[in-house]
């Protein structure tokens with residue numbers, strides 16, 4: 001039989017149990033807690049630049065910095081990766097990643113393109129990075145389908161979640177198999193807080209271009 005006293009005790013125990021499950025359950029690897037991050041990339045400086053195109057001018061190479069970044073990945077866990085970018089953009093990148101974490105915007109992985117998984121015949125290969133849905137910055141290469149250097153060649157561009165935010169021109173989509181579905185949480189749109197933050201910091205978003213769309217791409221021109 002349950003009297004008023006035992007009923008209150010039962011209620012309190014239930015509340016304690018519920019709180020433990022709700023909050024305690026998030027502690028393991030959740031992107032909101034200070035728990036240990038899943039390591040996606042832990043390269044040395046030498047590894048992050050290994051295989052760099054031999055025609056990359058030293059002046060450009062010396063401006064690049066290997067940054068450590070943390071983000072919520074698609075598994076809901078905190079991940080730690082690395083991004084190579086022009087050192088002058090470090091503050092901007094840190095602000096954007098802090099906002100992404102606060103808004104729980106999931107980023108699949110952030111691994112420098114020098115990683116073995118993104119090599120083709122030993123060379124850095126953007127297609128392999130994109131199809132792996134990897135977020136990346138510096139890569140000494142030309143713009144897609146052009147003969148001029150991309151902003152990535154200067155470390156002044158970043159591509160985020162390429163599979164959800166593809167490059168689209170005249171019906172051609174990169175990476176292959178990607179689709180742009182603006183309503184999903186991993187996708188960047190005009191009013192998305194990440195896009196707004198980049199624009200506030202003086203960057204350009206490829207989703208605002210008219211001749212083609214490059215939804216994954218943000219760049220900051222040299223002033």
Ligand SMILES: [Zn+2]
Pocket residue numbers: 152157158159216217218
């Ligand atoms: Zn790009």
